[in-house]
Amino acid sequence: MSLPTFTSLVTLPHYVVLDATGPDALSFxxxxxxxxxxxxxxTQASFxxxxxxxxxxLASALLWQNDAQTISLLVHQSLAEFLLKRLRMFVLRAKVTLSQRDATVYGAYAETATNLENTFEVLHPDDHTVVVQAPSSHETPRWWMITSTTTxxxxxDSTEAQQxxxxxxxxxxxAHIEQATQDLFIPQTLNMELINAISFSKGCFPGQEVVARSHYRGTIRRRSALFSIAVTSELDTNALTPAQDIFGTDADNQPIGRIVNSALMNGRYYLLAExxxxxWSSEQSYHLQHSNGPQLQREPLPYDITQQRDNKRPKL
Structure with a gap:
């Protein structure tokens, strides 16, 4: 497909790109x-x-193949050092090197939606730039742009635009994992297989047995739901940060979930929370800070969090 026409860019300094380079990069x-x-x-990226x-x-990423010997990862900046160090521990004899790219990450708004299916297409307009389709609504087509040149x-570069x-x-x-939410959630809790971020047929990866067991036994009890809350002078925004607890009216002031990510837009905070x-299927209401705290409003998602993908074990 042709490169979209972009109307504006937003700097995203909280994201960085890591590269795995070498003949064994993909297999590693x-x-x-x-x-x-x-x-x-x-031509395609995947979470x-x-x-x-x-x-x-421990981390989440958007991954794509940059060239025949390079796989690139878009990750939260707070995880970059950890992830590089962790992955290097397991390189052993694999012919692969891991590094952080010297590049700027932008969020790019396109003039028209060339593809509304969120297939995460990858375009390489030149040797210094890669453009990857971002999750978008029909009204707001978006792309990530990673480049080492000026645009x-x-x-x-305002905080408002980034939020x-x-x-x-x-x-x-x-959702994405950042330092505050490492080692708190299994992938299904963050709906990862609902955005095709898990393959149950590819073979082994760290934690695969636990993740597959939850899938095939149908024991997924937690998902991430979308909420919002209006900004007021009484709202304590510290209660909206990742890993903070949320509460229910019938929970005797006991936490019933955690915030995964949150962001501010048009006078409202939007948050994904487990x-x-x-x-969720009952009339439970959700609150910040305690059972009588500010109430969160449920918001729709583009998929059904109560669904379970086909969970038949592949035949060996």
Whole structure:
């Protein structure tokens, strides 16, 4: 497909790009992340997660094949040093080097939606730039742009614009792991298989046994739901940060979930937070700080969090 016409760019300094380079780059990361990199080629990206042996996520990333010997990862800046150090521990004899790219990450708004299916297409307009389709609504087509050169499009580096980008990502049901939420959630809690970030047929990766067991036994009890809350002078925004607890009216002031990510847009905070599916299906209300705290408003997601993907074991 042709390169979209971009109307504006937003700087996203909280994201960085890591590169795995070498003849074994693909096979090495194939054994580390949850998604199937062998199906991507160089025209499509995919979300994936990196887990501990207990199945809990240590990192999430958007991955794509940059060239025949380079796989690139878009990750939260707070995880870059950890992830590089962790992955290097397992390189052993694999012919692969891991590094952080010297590049700027932008959020790019396109003039028109060339593809509304969120297939995460990858374009390489020149040797210094890659453009990857971002989760988008029909009204707001978005792309990530990673480049080491200057751009001709107007650039907005305000916190407000960065928060708007993040809120729009949350509205599409895409969460990310950052330092505050490492080792707290299994992938299904963050709806990762609902955005095709897990392959249950690709083979082993760290934590795969735990993740697969939850899938095939149908024991997924928690998902991430989207909420919002209006900004007021009484609202304590510290209660909206990642890993903070949320509460229910019938929970005797006991936490019933945790915030995964949050962002501010148009006077409202949007947040993805884990919920128990049994309580989500009831009339349970959700609150910040305590059972009588500010009430969160439920918001729609582009997928059904109560669904379970086909969980038949593949035949060997």
């Amino acid at each position: 990361l194939q054994g580390q992340f949850s998604n199937d990199l062998q199906t991507l080629g160089n 994936g997660v990196y887990c501990a042996a207990n199945g809990r996520m 001709a499009e107007p650039v907005n 708007r980008w993040e809120a729009q990502t949350l509205q599409q049901g895409v 919920v128990l599916l049994d309580e």
